[in-house]
Amino acid sequence: MEDTTLRVSKIRNGTVIDHITSGHALDVVKILGVSGKSGGIVTIAMNVPSKRLGKKDIVKIEGRELKAEEVDRIALIAPNATINIIREYKVVEKNRVKLPKVIRDIVKCANPACISNSNEPVEPMFYVENEEPLSLRCHYCGRLMEREDVLKQF
Ligand code: CTP
Ligand code: ZN
Numbered sequence: 814m815e816d817t818t819l820r821v822s823k824i825r826n827g828t829v830i831d832h833i834t835s836g837h838a839l840d841v842v843k844i845l846g847v848s849g850k851s852g853g854i855v856t857i858a859m860n861v862p863s864k865r866l867g868k869k870d871i872v873k874i875e876g877r878e879l880k881a882e883e884v885d886r887i888a889l890i891a892p893n894a895t896i897n898i899i900r901e902y903k904v905v906e907k908n909r910v911k912l913p914k915v916i917r918d919i920v921k922c923a924n925p926a927c928i929s930n931s932n933e934p935v936e937p938m939f940y941v942e943n944e945e946p947l948s949l950r951c952h953y954c955g956r957l958m959e960r961e962d963v964l965k966q967f
Pocket of ligand 1: 822823824825829831871873895897899901902903904907
């Protein structure tokens with residue numbers, strides 16, 4: 814019988830971002846600034862069947878391990894994601910991303926008049942009111958920020 818399954822290759826060294834909310838793979842690619850120009854294999858799979866999520870997206874990046882700040886950004890866009898670090902084909906680390914209740918420094922307030930956007934030394938700060946769909950409330954001006962507002966900044 815002919816095998817009708819096309820399996821996506823494993824990677825040798827790099828990062829697999831798994832369990833991304835379906836439809837959000839390209840946002841993850843954008844957040845990470847992956848252009849494909851560095852030459853490593855980049856695999857993007859969308860709407861793959863998943864036990865946990867029903868459907869999920871996956872992004873595999875050969876030759877790159879993510880920085881903590883990049884992982885924090887992914888948590889904003891894909892709060893169920895798992896970050897797998899691969900070395901010599903083995904998963905050596907697996908971490909579920911985690912969105913903290915309070916977010917500092919990775920996002921700016923969308924309100925230009927907010928004190929956190931002035932010349933005052935005030936660090937941005939948001940409360941996570943809802944993870945999915947994303948809703949962040951500015952501590953200073955109360956402005957609500959959604960995923961589109963956040964994506965524009967990355
Ligand atoms: N993976 C890969 N290349 C490797 C090893 C793993 O691309 N050399 C991918 C797998 O295809 C999978 C993810 O990394 O999408 C995590 O691998 P693994 O932990 O083996 O899979 P699961 O047990 O299914 O993961 P989970 O329990 O997180 O669902
Ligand atoms: Zn504000």
